[in-house]
Amino acid sequence: MVPVVKTMRVVPVAGYDSMLLNLAGAHEPFFTRNVVVMTDSNGNEGVGEVPGGEVITQRLESCIPLVEGRPIAEYKQIVQDCTRMLQGQVAGVAGAGAGGAETAHAQIFKKVTNVVTGVETPLLDLLGQHLNVPVAALLGEGQVRTEVRFLAYLFYVGDRTLTDMPYIHDDDNSDEWGRIRREPAMDTDAVVRQAKAAAARFGFKDFKLKGGVFAPEKEIETVKALKKEFPDARITIDPNAAWSLDESVRLCRGLEGTLTYVEDPCGAEGRFSARETMAEFHRQTGLPTATNMCDTDWREMKAAIRLDSVTIPLADPHFWTMQGCVRVAQLCHDIDLTWGVHSNNHFDISLAMVAQAAAAAPGNLNACDTHYMWQDGQHLGKTAPQFHDGCLTVDPNVPGLGIQLDHDKLEAAHQLYVENNCGTRDDARGMQYYIPNWQYDPHRPAMVR
Numbered sequence: 001m002v003p004v005v006k007t008m009r010v011v012p013v014a015g016y017d018s019m020l021l022n023l024a025g026a027h028e029p030f031f032t033r034n035v036v037v038m039t040d041s042n043g044n045e046g047v048g049e050v051p052g053g054e055v056i057t058q059r060l061e062s063c064i065p066l067v068e069g070r071p072i073a074e075y076k077q078i079v080q081d082c083t084r085m086l087q088g089q090v091a092g093v094a095g096a097g098a099g100g101a102e103t104a105h106a107q108i109f110k111k112v113t114n115v116v117t118g119v120e121t122p123l124l125d126l127l128g129q130h131l132n133v134p135v136a137a138l139l140g141e142g143q144v145r146t147e148v149r150f151l152a153y154l155f156y157v158g159d160r161t162l163t164d165m166p167y168i169h170d171d172d173n174s175d176e177w178g179r180i181r182r183e184p185a186m187d188t189d190a191v192v193r194q195a196k197a198a199a200a201r202f203g204f205k206d207f208k209l210k211g212g213v214f215a216p217e218k219e220i221e222t223v224k225a226l227k228k229e230f231p232d233a234r235i236t237i238d239p240n241a242a243w244s245l246d247e248s249v250r251l252c253r254g255l256e257g258t259l260t261y262v263e264d265p266c267g268a269e270g271r272f273s274a275r276e277t278m279a280e281f282h283r284q285t286g287l288p289t290a291t292n293m294c295d296t297d298w299r300e301m302k303a304a305i306r307l308d309s310v311t312i313p314l315a316d317p318h319f320w321t322m323q324g325c326v327r328v329a330q331l332c333h334d335i336d337l338t339w340g341v342h343s344n345n346h347f348d349i350s351l352a353m354v355a356q357a358a359a360a361a362p363g364n365l366n367a368c369d370t371h372y373m374w375q376d377g378q379h380l381g382k383t384a385p386q387f388h389d390g391c392l393t394v395d396p397n398v399p400g401l402g403i404q405l406d407h408d409k410l411e412a413a414h415q416l417y418v419e420n421n422c423g424t425r426d427d428a429r430g431m432q433y434y435i436p437n438w439q440y441d442p443h444r445p446a447m448v449r
């Protein structure tokens, strides 16, 4: 008998973070996610994790009547029904159409896919458990790899002691990484120390530096120091389009061999779209380009391909869906692009989702982004993810997503969310301790005011 979904529950949760700096400011002490838990009539439990925020919580809850009571074999139909219902909801929200119909289309896609992924993933988990195959076997052409490579996502880190915000500290004394990850890292030496400590714990061979914090020359100096320390590493930098096209070309030209690819160096400028400036950057420097900013849905993808702007679309399952991000991987494989994954702060459920998607992604992949090293130890599953040589193993003999939820941990993460009144992310708050009245400027690095 094909089991039916008995219950679907949405649990907003929070976890601890360091004071990570980026163009938008400083990460707050807590990051938030929405965990979706489904049970079926066979007694199995399926899980999924998507970005936090009350809007996503409510939209996920609005899907419950379309999910409960239906056979898991109908999962594609369920996902389709939820998508249609959500598109109607989002289109009805005042302001969704601001900027014209085209903008509305892109906005609807992004707002809906986060929620759809939250419905799709627990269903895939339940189906995988029922059929006794991993989720990867149900995606694209099926599982194509068992080892999935991740990168060390390095950040400059602010000094939490300058704030009165409740940042976690002294939470892990087990090794160098545990000791330094909550401490300030405001220069090249500190970031290189971070990279060495993270590589020692997780075995990472690939590094990404979050830029858009200091003057670009200083950030390029950090990249060069990382390459000196790790000559065989694949290294990238991501200033979230804070640099101008001219600046990006000047900074990165001649850095083949140091920078393996560059992520969102520049964005829209005057009459030129981000996809156009990225194409110019790619042509003028010869460097591969990655993005999670200007190639994030199928319409943007079409334009990016025509312009040859993006060689590495970072297809995060959280905003492409599980099936959708593997479809991007298949396309990349067929047209000589290489697939990668974007990330935000997340728990182990999202990590497993990315690993399963990557296990079904054909061809040469870039190491997947993950913020998990900043959260290591805060897993919601009964066992902690085990990295080896920077990789996670997707065992073909472990059915579903491979996460056995620890309900006590889930409840504690929910309490953290409730007790700290966690709402929408606001990276400006922490920055204002550094620079009074600090405000976000998409064209100026956070510490440059």
Ligand SMILES: O=C([O-])C(=O)C[C@H](O)[C@@H](O)C(=O)[O-]
Binding pocket: 020, 021, 022, 210, 238, 240, 292, 342, 343, 344, 345
């Ligand atoms: O690749 C990216 O742009 C990201 O990882 C986005 C995130 O929001 C990152 O900037 C962060 O966590 O500060």
Ligand SMILES: [Mg+2]
Binding pocket: 238, 240, 263, 264, 291, 292, 293, 342
């Ligand atoms: Mg990025």
